[in-house]
Amino acid sequence: MYRINRNSRSTNIHTPFLLKPVGKDYLWGGDRLNYDFGKAIPLSPLAETWECSTHPDGSSMVVSGLFSGLSLPEVLKLHPEFMGTHHQNKSELPILIKFIDAKKDLSVQVHPNDEYAHIYENGQLGKSEMWYVLDASPNTQFVYGLHHTSSREQIKTAVQNGTLDKFLQKVSVKKDDVFYIPSGTIHAIGAGALIVEIQENSNLTYRLYDYDRVDKNGKKRPLHVDKALAVANLNGCTTPRQPMRVLKYQLGWASELLCRCPYFQVERIILNTEINHHMVTLQIGSISFNVLLCVGGCGVMFYKNEALPFFKGDCIFVPANSVSMHIHGKASLLKVSC
Secondary structure, eight states, X not given: OOEEOTTOOOSOOOOOXXXXXXXXXXXXXXXXXXXXXXXXXXXXXXXXXXEEOEXXXXXXXXXXXXXXXXXXXXXXXHOGGGGOGGGTTOSSXXXXXXXXXXXXXXXXXXXXXXXXXXXXXXXXXXXXXXXXXXXXXXXOEEEEEESSOOOHHHHHHHHHHTOGGGGXXXXXXXXXXXXXXXXXXXXXXXXXXXXXXXXXXXXXOEEEEOTTOBXXXXXXXXXXXXXXXXXXXXXXXXXXXXXXXXXXXETTEEEEEEEEOSSOEEEEEEXXXXXXXXXXXXXXXXXXXXXXXXXXXXXXXXXXXXXXXXXXXXXXXEOTTOOOEEEEEEEEEEEEEO
């Protein structure tokens, strides 16, 4: 018999636990993360929720299980083995997972790579990232790179003259699209997009252009043009196409690979065990932790005579070498590992 208990005191510490995010009220955000995902975070706007984060600018809290009430960094400091053998001797997770609600356009920006960030940003990580589109307005577009190869002088002059837009490649987007944005890519999330972002554990952003808008204090946000141009890939790039994705079907569920890069791997799991009452078994090895982000529906995770219900918007951290788990429900999940 399983006990439904979000505050289990199981003696086996290698068990999954729920995370509570930290919110960010950037000026371009909306209110969908509270209304659509029930985040109940008292910020307006609520632009981002950092669902799985050990970053100093905002760390997730554990809200179930043995470590309930501790921050995720505190738990991993106590038990670094939770991260897995691939991440031995590391004090922070290598990734950060977010929901992003872009009511307005984000700034045109670029992120440094690891080498640049290590040298010029006090040993920090750079930032490559992936976007999974949960929803988008009919006219939503993303900026992805440049139309054609340009010089630093051309881009700097365009920024100064307000003509940068003519250099930018715009891409129409729709629900379920996937984009990988390597460091150095000039990019911007467009208004009307609701996405999941999986990225390196970094908060380094160099803004090229911010539409001359002002914050709640009437001040323009700073630009970082010289740093941006130092790291930006100014070569013209082809329009990104959606990768070929293959669903693999098994009893009660299907899965597909969304992204595999040097920093993380992301799969989508479509769970539907309601008809046949089957449960999907999930086993996590010793190499890496896993993170499960529920982007739709709901279900229950069973393990060691315990049950952990999860709902749309919930984020579950699964330690490396976790106990065997069984999942039941009707849900769409992103499964992230490193």
